[in-house]
Amino acid sequence: MESIERQPLQDDNRARNLDEVFSKLDFGKFHVKMLIFTCGAYFAACAQMMLIVFLSSPIKSEWDLSDMMFPFLPFSCGISSFIASFVFGSLSDRIGRQTPLLVAIALVVAFGIGSAFPKNFWLFVALRSLASCGTSGIENVNFVLLLEFLPQKKRGSIMVVITLCGALGAVYTSAMAWVLLKPHGWRWFVVACTGPACLVFVYRLWFRYESPRFLYVSGRHEEGMHVLEEIARQNNVILPPGEILCPPTEKRGRIQDLFDRSLQRRTFFCSVVWFLQSLGYWGVTMYLPEYLSTKVSVGMDPSLNMFGVFLGQIPGLLLAMVLIEPDKLGRIKCLRFYSFFTISSLLLFAFIDISVLKACFVILVYLFMVPIYSILNTFTPEVYPTDTRGIALAWMYMVIAFPGLVTAFIGASVLSTNITWFYPTLSAAIFALQLLFSFGLNIEPGRHGLVDNKSDAMLCEQNGLSDSDVLAARSNDELPETNGVCHKNGSATGTP
Numbered sequence: 001m002e003s004i005e006r007q008p009l010q011d012d013n014r015a016r017n018l019d020e021v022f023s024k025l026d027f028g029k030f031h032v033k034m035l036i037f038t039c040g041a042y043f044a045a046c047a048q049m050m051l052i053v054f055l056s057s058p059i060k061s062e063w064d065l066s067d068m069m070f071p072f073l074p075f076s077c078g079i080s081s082f083i084a085s086f087v088f089g090s091l092s093d094r095i096g097r098q099t100p101l102l103v104a105i106a107l108v109v110a111f112g113i114g115s116a117f118p119k120n121f122w123l124f125v126a127l128r129s130l131a132s133c134g135t136s137g138i139e140n141v142n143f144v145l146l147l148e149f150l151p152q153k154k155r156g157s158i159m160v161v162i163t164l165c166g167a168l169g170a171v172y173t174s175a176m177a178w179v180l181l182k183p184h185g186w187r188w189f190v191v192a193c194t195g196p197a198c199l200v201f202v203y204r205l206w207f208r209y210e211s212p213r214f215l216y217v218s219g220r221h222e223e224g225m226h227v228l229e230e231i232a233r234q235n236n237v238i239l240p241p242g243e244i245l246c247p248p249t250e251k252r253g254r255i256q257d258l259f260d261r262s263l264q265r266r267t268f269f270c271s272v273v274w275f276l277q278s279l280g281y282w283g284v285t286m287y288l289p290e291y292l293s294t295k296v297s298v299g300m301d302p303s304l305n306m307f308g309v310f311l312g313q314i315p316g317l318l319l320a321m322v323l324i325e326p327d328k329l330g331r332i333k334c335l336r337f338y339s340f341f342t343i344s345s346l347l348l349f350a351f352i353d354i355s356v357l358k359a360c361f362v363i364l365v366y367l368f369m370v371p372i373y374s375i376l377n378t379f380t381p382e383v384y385p386t387d388t389r390g391i392a393l394a395w396m397y398m399v400i401a402f403p404g405l406v407t408a409f410i411g412a413s414v415l416s417t418n419i420t421w422f423y424p425t426l427s428a429a430i431f432a433l434q435l436l437f438s439f440g441l442n443i444e445p446g447r448h449g450l451v452d453n454k455s456d457a458m459l460c461e462q463n464g465l466s467d468s469d470v471l472a473a474r475s476n477d478e479l480p481e482t483n484g485v486c487h488k489n490g491s492a493t494g495t496p
Contacts, residue, residue, distance in 0.1 A: 016242050018213055019449030021228060022151040027158070028235030031149060035158065037200070037207055038146040039165035041105060044197035045138040046169030048108055048131060050310075051193045052077065053285060054177040058186040063121040074282075075405050076125045077132040082401035084133035086255070088140045089394020093253030093387060096218075097145040098210045104137025105201045112194030116187045134197075136401075140394045143377045147450070148211040148386065149231070156324040156331065156378050156446050160317060163374030167313040169196065174307040213386045217452055219248030249387040249453045257388050258395055266383055267392070269440035271399045273335075274380075276434035277372050278400030280342075283427050284365065312363035313370040320371040324378065326446035331379040332438065338375065339435040341368040346428035350421040365424075369431075382445035386452040 052074055060070055084104075091100045108131055115127035143162060150158055173193050180189045212231075215224030221244070232239040251257075258267045320338070323329040329337060345368055349361035376396070384392035 016240060017245055017449065018216065018452060019152055021240055021244060022149070023153065024240040025228070025231050025235055025237055026151060027154070028231075028237065030231045030234035031158075033207055033234075034146060034149050034209070035161065037203055038142050039162055040196065040200040040203060041101070041138050041142050042162045042166040043169035043172070044105070044108060044194075044200050045135040045142075046166035047173045047193045047196055048112055048135045050170045050173040050285075051190065052128070054173070054181065054189070055186055058181060059121070059124070062186070065121060069121075073125050073128060076129045078401045078403075078405040080129040080132045081136040082398050084136040085140055085394045085397040085401065086391075088137035089391045089397070090253040090255070092141045092144065092390035092394075093214075096210050096214055097141050097148070097390070098208055100137055101141040101145060102201075102204055102208075104134045104141065105197060105204060107131065107134030107137065108197040109134075109194065109201050112197060113191060116190040116194075136397060140397055141390065144381050144389050144393055145211055147378075147381050148213040148389075152449055154325065155382075156326075157321045159378040160321045160324055160371070160374045163371070163377060164314070164317040164321075166373075167310065167317055167370055170310040170313070171307065172196070174310050178307055213246075213450070213452060216244065216246035217249050217252065217386045221246075246452050252387040253391045254388070255391050255395060258384075258392055263384070263388070266441070266443060267395070269437060270376075270380055270383075270396060272437045273434055273441065274376060274396040275399050275403065276430055276437065277376065279403040280427050280430040280434065281369060281373075282403050283430065284346075284369065284424075309363055309366050313366045316367035316371045317374060320374055324375060324446070326444065330444050330446050331375055331382075332441050332444055335372060335375045335379070335441070336435060336438050338368045338372045339431055339438060342372070343428045343431045343435065345369075346424045346431065350424040350428070372434075379441075379445065382450060383443050384451070386450065 055073075056070055059065065059073070060067075088100045088104060111127050111131040111134065115124060115131055118124040118127060143159065146162060147155070147159060176189055176192045180192055209227055209230065210223070212224040212227045215221070215227065225244075229239055257263065316338070320334060323334045323337065324331060328334075342365060345361055345364040349358055349365060352358065352361065377393075380396055381389050381393050
């Protein structure tokens with residue numbers, strides 16, 4: 001790997017934290033390549049996740065299943081996702097982001113294609129559950145990997161791009177359902193939905209870089225420096241001189257660390273908000289095609305309905321790219337904004353009994369509901385240290401696996417009633433609870449750098465120091481060795 005000559009510009013050889021280094025490296029060619037990979041991976045994962053939404057009718061018909069038998073498919077996928085979240089999240093903090101993500105993509109490719117050929121329902125369930133392990137691994141590691149390469153400036157907007165590509169993955173799946181399901185059958189549909197994962201797997205074999213933050217936290221400073229040099233080379237900038245201050249952490253990826261004194265409050269409120277988001281989203285999504293076709297007469301094919309619905313997510317995500325930045329609404333206020341309008345759209349959908357307007361309102365629901373995921377996927381890894389970032393996001397995905405275990409059964413029961421307003425009103429109540437619990441989140445990370453180890457959070461909490469204060473104090477041997485990324489008043493790393 002070509003080395004970069006480290007020449008000072010206007011800076012001396014003072015000690016720096018990794019956020020300062022990434023700010024100097026800026027956003028360039030290397031980051032575009034990383035963005036293409038992470039966006040492609042999430043596109044492929046969402047294409048796989050949305051696949052189940054369209055398989056209800058064809059799978060029931062294929063194996064003559066009852067309405068209460070098909071929900072065992074999302075139930076089993078939820079169980080496998082729960083287990084895989086813990087495994088991939090823990091491994092990503094212990095051995096790195098790169099290998100677990102490659103394994104996750106390989107699982108999607110192998111078992112995604114394999115699930116197109118089973119001869120019975122239970123074999124299909126087993127194969128889809130293994131593919132779900134892969135999609136869960138992609139979700140857990142993908143956002144963390146990109147985040148740890150980004151400079152602070154416009155970090156939120158760039159992270160939202162991943163979810164935008166995930167929305168495009170859902171659009172792709174609905175388009176494949178529209179084009180392939182009736183004329184060619186569900187097996188060709190499953191293969192087509194696995195195609196993007198195959199392309200991403202090949203790309204990942206070529207573009208393989210470990211997170212420099214992980215390398216420094218795990219004590220592999222020389223490897224971390226090589227990655228930083230490669231970023232500088234590809235971005236055509238000069239790597240800033242001086243020592244990089246980021247002490248190693250031996251105990252990484254431990255789920256119990258999420259509940260220690262400095263992190264337990266944010267873990268609780270993040271968990272509740274994530275859980276309610278998943279419960280509301282899958283409650284709306286799992287049975288929306290059947291709901292539109294059986295309860296609401298909009299005069300369109302359900303697959304085409306869903307294509308329009310998923311396409312309607314795009315404007316909401318583009319708006320989130322603007323609003324999520326701290327000079328606009330910021331992460332938390334943006335979350336509340338989207339929760340409020342999701343509730344409003346669901347209530348309009350429930351109580352205005354005009355078919356054309358109902359079709360418009362359900363698009364509005366997705367326009368406001370889906371960007372909440374992008375906000376949470378940005379906010380959550382930002383408020384946890386590098387040594388627990390993977391397991392923190394994994395914990396949230398473990399939490400949101402539970403709604404997948406029950407929403408299919410609940411949805412089947414709700415759809416059996418003749419009360420057309422009950423289904424969307426119940427979902428609106430769930431998002432109202434989410435809005436309420438969002439007021440427990442009071443850390444706005446967009447204005448600050450990322451924390452690299454738990455000792456930084458504790459040091460900031462105990463001393464009320466800024467990052468520059470910590471660096472200055474350490475240079476005089478007045479503080480223990482930390483990377484100093486903390487902020488006054490606990491705004492970024494103290495107990496919220």
